[in-house]
């Protein structure tokens with residue numbers, strides 16, 4: 001029996017991961033702030049699938065509340081799958097952003113998933129098995145499409161996933177999932193309006209596709225992209241660009 005720890009399991013993408021992973025027979029550790037929602041989901045999934053479920057209430061922007069979650073990841077009872085999903089948006093442009101709000105977003109979208117992955121990975125490497133699923137966003141590849149720092153936080157999550165995947169081998173699997181607009185509470189929570197966004201994916205479809213990519217052990221899964229060739233071409237272009245990085249002299253166009 002394997003155990004998955006899911007952050008942000010009280011709604012949206014995280015709640016669907018909880019449902020799908022419980023249906024696959026995994027025990028779960030559900031993390032978020034809304035204990036009542038987590039308890040309701042836990043009871044439903046225990047009854048439906050007979051799995052064992054722990055609920056950990058934590059505001060991941062609070063170091064003291066984050067600590068027990070980190071301890072659970074480091075504990076003797078292993079976590080086999082970490083789903084780094086909790087996250088939020090922040091409307092508004094950079095020039096007018098409230099520094100305190102930006103700080104909170106960085107703690108939730110950047111610092112927490114980093115520390116959680118760090119707490120999980122030691123045991124995974126030791127056991128030679130384990131998976132970390134990081135929920136990024138297509139905005140990581142299209143930052144011009146949104147104002148403020150949200151896209152940059154998601155770009156960090158993608159980059160972290162790519163560097164972890166390059167560094168950690170030996171049975172540990174890393175996946176970055178890049179959803180596009182998906183019908184969840186994230187827009188309303190940030191003060192936005194989802195009805196103004198065209199082409200919204202249903203959250204069940206998003207998670208089912210992401211788990212399909214997980215089963216195929218993809219490093220990067222972008223559910224709405226119709227043809228994987230587009231991603232492969234993007235990666236190939238990155239490789240071509242990188243060939244220039246090892247030149248010890250500036251390129252001719254930059255010489256005086």
Ligand SMILES: NC(=O)c1ccc[n+]([C@@H]2O[C@H](COP(=O)([O-])OP(=O)(O)OC[C@H]3O[C@@H](n4cnc5c(N)ncnc54)[C@H](OP(=O)(O)O)[C@@H]3O)[C@@H](O)[C@H]2O)c1
Nearest residue numbers: 008010011012013032033034059060087181182184185186
């Ligand atoms: N929906 C989209 O269009 C979309 C697109 C690309 C990427 N994503 C990413 O998908 C992930 C999940 O978001 P979602 O769309 O499912 O939104 P959501 O329905 O608002 O869910 C966000 C989850 O994160 C938890 N959370 C928020 N702040 C937290 C905090 N301070 N401490 C602990 N947990 C916290 C929330 O639970 P509590 O309120 O109970 O704490 C909730 O369970 C996020 O990382 C988001 O950036 C979403």
